[in-house]
Amino acid sequence: xxxxxxxxxxxxxxxxxxxxxxxxxxxxxxxxxxxxxxxxxxxxxxxxxxxxxxxxxxxxxxxxxxxxxxxxxxxxxxxxxxxxxxxxxxxxxxxxxxxxxxxxxxxxxxxxxxxxxxxxxxxxxxxxxxxxxxxxxxxxxxxxxxxxxxxxxxxxxxxxxxxxxxxxxxxxxxxxxxxxxxxxxxxxxxxxxxxxxxxxxxxxxxxxxxxxxxxxxxxxxxxxxxxxxxxxxxxxxxxxxxxxxxxxxxxxxxxxxxxxxxxxxxxxxxxxxxxxxxxxxxxxxxxxxxxxxxxxxxxxxxxxxxxxxxxxxxxxxxxxxxxxxxxxxxxxxxxxxxxxxxxxxxxxxxxxxxxxxxxxxxxxxxxxxx
Amino acid sequence: xxxxxxxxxxxxxxxxxxxxxxxxxxxxxxxxxxxxxxxxxxxxxxxxxxxxxxxxxxxxxxxxxxxxxxxxxxxxxxxxxxxxxxxxxxxxxxxxxxxxxxxxxxxxxxxxxxxxxxxxxxxxxxxxxxxxxxxxxxxxxxxxxxxxxxxxxxxxxxxxxxxxxxxxxxxxxxxxxxxxxxxxxxxxxxxxxxxxxxxxxxxxxxxxxxxxxxxxxxxxxxxxxxxxxxxxxxxxxxxxxxxxxxxxxxxxxxxxxxxxxxxxxxxxxxxxxxxxxxxxxxxxxxxxxxxxxxxxxxxxx
Numbered sequence: 001x002x003x004x005x006x007x008x009x010x011x012x013x014x015x016x017x018x019x020x021x022x023x024x025x026x027x028x029x030x031x032x033x034x035x036x037x038x039x040x041x042x043x044x045x046x047x048x049x050x051x052x053x054x055x056x057x058x059x060x061x062x063x064x065x066x067x068x069x070x071x072x073x074x075x076x077x078x079x080x081x082x083x084x085x086x087x088x089x090x091x092x093x094x095x096x097x098x099x100x101x102x103x104x105x106x107x108x109x110x111x112x113x114x115x116x117x118x119x120x121x122x123x124x125x126x127x128x129x130x131x132x133x134x135x136x137x138x139x140x141x142x143x144x145x146x147x148x149x150x151x152x153x154x155x156x157x158x159x160x161x162x163x164x165x166x167x168x169x170x171x172x173x174x175x176x177x178x179x180x181x182x183x184x185x186x187x188x189x190x191x192x193x194x195x196x197x198x199x200x201x202x203x204x205x206x207x208x209x210x211x212x213x214x215x216x217x218x219x220x221x222x223x224x225x226x227x228x229x230x231x232x233x234x235x236x237x238x239x240x241x242x243x244x245x246x247x248x249x250x251x252x253x254x255x256x257x258x259x260x261x262x263x264x265x266x267x268x269x270x271x272x273x274x275x276x277x278x279x280x281x282x283x284x285x286x287x288x289x290x291x292x293x294x295x296x297x298x299x300x301x302x303x304x305x306x307x308x309x310x311x312x313x314x315x316x317x318x319x320x321x322x323x324x325x326x327x328x329x330x331x332x333x334x335x336x337x338x339x340x341x342x343x344x345x346x347x348x349x350x351x352x353x354x355x356x357x358x359x360x361x362x363x364x365x366x367x368x369x370x
Numbered sequence: 371x372x373x374x375x376x377x378x379x380x381x382x383x384x385x386x387x388x389x390x391x392x393x394x395x396x397x398x399x400x401x402x403x404x405x406x407x408x409x410x411x412x413x414x415x416x417x418x419x420x421x422x423x424x425x426x427x428x429x430x431x432x433x434x435x436x437x438x439x440x441x442x443x444x445x446x447x448x449x450x451x452x453x454x455x456x457x458x459x460x461x462x463x464x465x466x467x468x469x470x471x472x473x474x475x476x477x478x479x480x481x482x483x484x485x486x487x488x489x490x491x492x493x494x495x496x497x498x499x500x501x502x503x504x505x506x507x508x509x510x511x512x513x514x515x516x517x518x519x520x521x522x523x524x525x526x527x528x529x530x531x532x533x534x535x536x537x538x539x540x541x542x543x544x545x546x547x548x549x550x551x552x553x554x555x556x557x558x559x560x561x562x563x564x565x566x567x568x569x570x571x572x573x574x575x576x577x578x579x580x581x582x583x584x585x586x587x588x589x590x591x592x593x594x595x596x597x598x599x600x601x602x603x604x605x606x607x608x609x610x611x612x613x614x615x616x617x618x619x620x621x622x623x624x625x626x627x628x629x630x631x632x633x634x635x636x637x638x639x640x641x642x643x644x645x646x647x648x649x650x651x652x653x654x655x656x657x658x659x660x661x662x663x664x665x666x667x668x669x670x671x
Contacts, residue, residue: 056378082419083397100389140540142506145553169399172435180440180459184535191539192506195553220533221436221461240550244557251561255568262572266579273583277590284594288601295605299612305623306616317622324626325647334639336648 024059067098075106076164088161109157109164112228115179117186118150119233138238139187145195150233153182153214158226166224177221185214186230195237199245203232391424396431403430403467413468432467436532439481445542446493452501453545457538460488462524462531469528480529487523488534491516504539 070093071077077089081102096102118137123129137148155178157167171177189210190198198206211230218225237245309316396402396414404412404420406427414420415434422429443457462484464470474480495516496504504512513535521531541549613620641648 080397083395083400083417085398100395138540139538140505142502144501144505144549146541146546146549165398170435172433173438176438176440177436177461180438180537181535183537184459187536187538188506188509191509217533217535223436237553238550241553241557244554244561248557248561248564251564251568255564255571258565258568258572259575262575262579266575266582270579270582270586273586277586280587280590280594281597284597284601288597288604291598291601291605292608295608299608302612302620302623303615306619309616309619317619320622320626322647324629328629328633329639329647332633332639334641336641 023062024055063098067096067102069094069096069104069106071106072108074108074110076109076161078105078107078164078168079103080105085165088164105168107157107164107168109159109167112154112156113175113178115153115155115175115182116150117152117179117182118148136183139190141190141195141198142192143194146238147190147195147198148234148236148238149186149190149198150235151182151186151210152229152231152233153178154228154231155218155225156228158224163224163226166222168224170222170224174223174225177223178218178225181217181221182210182214182230185217186210188213199235199237203235207232392421393419394422394429395419399433399435400431401434401464401467402432403471404428405430410468410471413466415467430467430471432464432470434464436461436463437477439484440537441485441488443538444489444492446496448496448501448504449498450500453542454496454501454504455538455540455542456492456496456536457540458488458492458534458536460484460520460531461533461535462529464528465530466528469526471528473527474529480527483527484520484524484529484531488516488520488531491519491523492534504536509536 069077071089071091073091075091077094078085079087079089079094079096079102081097086102094104096104118134119130119132121128122131132150134148137150138146139149141147157163167174189206193202193206207230211227214230215227218227236242394402396417396419398417400417402414402420403410404414404422404427406423411427439460439462441458441460443455446454446456448454462480464480470480474483495512499508499512503509513533517531517534520534524531540546
């Protein structure tokens with residue numbers, strides 16, 4: 001390993017130079033051949049007087065031209081002179097001294113990089129397909145439970161020029177470093193939380209904590225990297241116990257259902273009972289009022305009658321009696337028996353024939369008021 | 371002409387050859403040790419261009435960047451006798467290339483040394499803590515301590531240990547099964563509790579509403595009876611007040627009224643001509659005195 005430079009970016013300058021040299025070589029050969037041909041033609045061409053200098057000139061131009069470079073919009077150009085950073089340039093064309101004096105590194109600094117934990121995207125899709133990596137996904141929580149957690153980390157190179165250099169020169173393997181640090185950070189955060197917090201509503205807090213911790217770790221490495229987001233994807237109980245967890249959810253639903261059913265029952269029964277009660281009260285009140293009205297009516301009638309009656313008591317009494325009899329007697333069967341006749345003969349009354357089944361009631365001759 | 375070509379070519383060749391024989395470049399992410407006939411004579415830690423004696427001196431390069439070392443997972447025992455599978459990683463740097471070269475030669479040597487030292491520190495420190503402390507409460511302090519101790523031990527090899535961190539700390543397979551079992555029973559307990567709570571609450575609500583219904587109805591019944599009673603009482607009072615003016619008239623009118631209602635059609639009646647109603651049938655007493663109230667006619671059934 002030592003002896004050659006496993007630089008962060010492949011160096012193209014060697015190739016360029018080799019190309020230049022090849023070109024010079026090729027042209028020289030061609031020129032020798034061409035010169036002979038020219039002589040044979042015997043044209044006005046100057047004989048052997050060109051010499052190597054034009055080609056040296058071309059070679060020199062090509063050599064110097066190899067220092068031109070273009071920095072793409074997402075990149076920064078870092079120019080090294082004998083391995084030392086001398087300046088940085090933004091996107092656009094630029095020039096550096098040709099090999100072996102200067103070279104340029106062009107890392108992509110605006111691209112947001114992404115790492116997946118607990119799963120891998122197999123097909124980007126759509127539809128995307130994923131594969132779980134349980135070894136990464138299963139984590140111990142603070143209450144010694146195990147949770148299956150998938151998350152992603154997005155990061156990029158920090159914006160300032162020093163960070164670009166940090167990113168280029170401080171880590172040999174930035175991706176592996178980010179991966180390892182992310183796993184360590186997330187597991188540390190999960191390790192200090194309870195499973196129910198992790199599974200339910202504390203996702204936001206866990207993401208923030210993990211991000212903070214991860215940033216802290218990477219800053220400790222002078223990585224020049226900025227964590228954009230730590231995002232929990234799926235947080236589930238492990239497959240081995242997921243049915244039990246689902247059943248808890250079901251049980252919660254059952255609880256709500258039972259309560260709602262009971263509330264429904266209450267909502268059905270109580271208003272009906274209220275209605276029934278109101279009905280009873282109204283009926284009773286109606287009865288009360290009717291009774292009173294009836295009584296008042298009867299009383300007033302009586303009072304009116306009494307007023308008149310007291311003016312002519314006997315006549316009125318007689319009249320009332322006769323009127324009543326008039327009304328009653330036409331409707332009923334009558335047998336008139338003289339008492340005196342009764343004294344001589346025993347009157348035969350076929351009561352059983354006279355009484356029809358319905359009329360089994362005691363009868364009495366109306367007697368005026370007693 | 372041939373000579374001129376030879377001069378140009380020769381110069382170029384000489385330049386390149388001299389360049390690579392005399393100069394060497396140390397880039398910013400590297401450091402180097404210069405060996406003279408195998409003997410280290412110089413350490414170069416700053417980037418730049420340097421000279422060496424051709425053929426006699428050779429240059430060995432070493433990385434200056436942060437290097438990774440990811441150890442294979444190992445089983446450790448915690449203070450509370452829990453087995454833990456720990457997967458840790460180490461981040462380290464070569465700070466003294468000469469010492470490093472002399473002590474471990476290359477990265478493989480360095481990693482095997484790191485493995486020994488980090489592992490022994492890890493085992494020792496974890497053995498003094500409980501599982502819970504390792505998982506959460508003391509994790510940071512623990513790792514900082516291990517890093518510090520490992521760093522001290524590795525300095526002699528020209529190595530700085532920047533960070534030792536537990537990537538994963540999991541339970542071994544067989545303990546995992548126990549944990550799953552426990553998690554399952556815990557969840558079952560919770561599920562039962564939720565269902566029982568639902569039942570409890572539902573029963574409370576239903577029985578409460580049943581109670582409300584009964585009370586409502588009973589109250590209504592009570593109030594209804596009271597109202598009816600009031601009505602009756604009021605009616606009685608009104609009647610009494612009115613009829614009290616003339617009990618005799620009341621008796622008459624009420625009786626006659628009762629006759630009207632109480633004697634249905636086709637009631638058989640045996641009347642005596644002596645009765646009040648028929649008394650005028652006996653014409654021998656044309657001047658019969660008018661019947662008097664209370665003088666009832668003889669009735670016969």
